[in-house]
Amino acid sequence: xxxxxxxSLLTEGPVSSPVRLMEDALVETAPRAxxxxxxxxxxxxxxxxxxxxxxxxxxxxxxxxASDAVAEAFAQAIRxxxxxxxxxxxxxxxxxxxxAGDLGRRRRSLPDExxxxxxxxxxxxxxxxxxxxxxxxxxRSSLVLHHYAGYSAAEVADMIGSTSAAVRxxxxxxxxxxxxxxxxxxx
Numbered sequence: 001x002x003x004x005x006x007x008s009l010l011t012e013g014p015v016s017s018p019v020r021l022m023e024d025a026l027v028e029t030a031p032r033a034x035x036x037x038x039x040x041x042x043x044x045x046x047x048x049x050x051x052x053x054x055x056x057x058x059x060x061x062x063x064x065x066a067s068d069a070v071a072e073a074f075a076q077a078i079r080x081x082x083x084x085x086x087x088x089x090x091x092x093x094x095x096x097x098x099x100a101g102d103l104g105r106r107r108r109s110l111p112d113e114x115x116x117x118x119x120x121x122x123x124x125x126x127x128x129x130x131x132x133x134x135x136x137x138x139x140r141s142s143l144v145l146h147h148y149a150g151y152s153a154a155e156v157a158d159m160i161g162s163t164s165a166a167v168r169x170x171x172x173x174x175x176x177x178x179x180x181x182x183x184x185x186x187x
């Protein structure tokens with residue numbers, strides 16, 4: 001990154017759009033050959049980047065984890081280029097797996113449970129996200145990928161490394177648990 005660009009970022013504050021960050025990264029760091037391969041990934045980022053980020057946020061409950069996971073998933077997709085058969089499914093799966101890995105590492109590295117919390121803050125509209133954060137990871141990812149992202153049980157199974165029957169069980173149990181959590185929060 002050149003000096004003027006770094007100075008402008010520091011004085012103007014953070015860039016608000018994840019798409020803008022991707023564009024800047026492509027313009028500054030990618031060679032021409034890589035740009036030609038990544039046009040499909042760039043289009044995918046423009047069309048699904050924000051939606052994927054929100055889905056990973058719902059799964060992880062942490063903005064930093066969501067941002068890191070989505071950025072890393074797209075960066076890996078750009079590096080792999082044409083070796084990826086279905087970039088959309090690959091990127092969604094990679095983002096969720098990266099987020100799950102980050103959450104696991106953070107959980108293991110926290111010495112004191114009360115010292116830091118990576119759970120969603122509860123506020124107006126945050127009740128749903130807070131309830132999602134209390135579900136086991138497989139149920140949470142199944143619910144988010146199926147109901148929010150619109151993937152079928154078979155596609156979700158492929159993304160999370162499970163079977164479609166197991167995903168249907170996760171969906172069923174996750175819906176029941178969500179209902180319990182949301183009803184309890186109404187009281």
